[in-house]
Amino acid sequence: MKQENELKDFVKQRYAQIVSQGTSCCPTCACSTDLFEQAKAMGYSEQELEKVPADVVMGLGCGNPTALAELQEGETVLDLGSGAGLDVFLAAQKVGERGYVIGVDMTAEMVDKARQTASRYGYQNVEFRLGEVENLPVAEGSVDVVISNCVINLSPDKLATFREAYRVLKPGGRMLISDLVTEGELPEDIRRSFAAWGGCIGGALRKSEYLDTIRQAGFTDVTVIAQHTYDDPSMDDRLSGKIISIQVKAHK
Numbered sequence: 001m002k003q004e005n006e007l008k009d010f011v012k013q014r015y016a017q018i019v020s021q022g023t024s025c026c027p028t029c030a031c032s033t034d035l036f037e038q039a040k041a042m043g044y045s046e047q048e049l050e051k052v053p054a055d056v057v058m059g060l061g062c063g064n065p066t067a068l069a070e071l072q073e074g075e076t077v078l079d080l081g082s083g084a085g086l087d088v089f090l091a092a093q094k095v096g097e098r099g100y101v102i103g104v105d106m107t108a109e110m111v112d113k114a115r116q117t118a119s120r121y122g123y124q125n126v127e128f129r130l131g132e133v134e135n136l137p138v139a140e141g142s143v144d145v146v147i148s149n150c151v152i153n154l155s156p157d158k159l160a161t162f163r164e165a166y167r168v169l170k171p172g173g174r175m176l177i178s179d180l181v182t183e184g185e186l187p188e189d190i191r192r193s194f195a196a197w198g199g200c201i202g203g204a205l206r207k208s209e210y211l212d213t214i215r216q217a218g219f220t221d222v223t224v225i226a227q228h229t230y231d232d233p234s235m236d237d238r239l240s241g242k243i244i245s246i247q248v249k250a251h252k
Helices: 002-021 035-041 046-050 086-095 108-120 158-168 188-192 194-198 207-216
Strands: 076-080 100-105 126-130 143-149 169-182 220-230 243-251
Touching: 002 108, 076 086, 076 158, 086 100, 086 108, 086 126, 086 143, 100 108, 108 126, 143 158, 158 169, 158 207, 169 207, 207 220, 207 243
Parallel strands: 076 100, 076 143, 100 126, 143 169
Antiparallel strands: 169 243, 220 243
16 A cells, blocks of 8 residues: 555656646657647547647647547546546537536646636536546546546556446446557566656556456446557667557446
8 A cells, every 4th residue: 555655646746747847758659849749649630639728738648538439418527537638628528518527637736737727718517626546536327428548557456446437437328548558568677667657657457457457347348449559769678569559448
């Protein structure tokens, strides 16, 4: 438990620093000072990025879950690890005035930034809550859709996270997540590295284990709807071909 708390503190500090710097080097795209190019490399269209406040595009994530979640007007959506709110604000446009989007993040600085943006731009159908994905501040059976973007790999207890996602979904609800997984085992020194965890690598599960964990939490119809292998010359040679970005859909 002590190590888990230390790990979470490290991750919080990393993302608080990202807020203060306003930039990031995401783990699944070529690093660039152009955050919009990073976002497009992750799957966001130029049209989508033009519809949200520019300062929520921070080069974070490993996919675009809102593009694949088939969000409908009037739905209630929960974003696990919502950061500065990019996916929340995109989802808010899709669900419309009758819908509602909740973002939960454990980094106070991210939540504050997202709340300020929502207030500044007049978003009426969004809310940002401070909390951890293993213990969501969300009522049971209250949301239609759970989304998440490269966050669950940061959790030291992924089964608890998926069980919480299952708990808050309404019967018949669905989950669409983008995340990083591995092919084969990671070297032990990388697995133990806080820096590797904070970079979304150290905590990544093997793909088969990740999908089994979702099923163990109670989800059905667990399907990988897209994936690609991440490789970069700057990455540790031992990770070559082992890091995969996947988009997974599942139902309650």
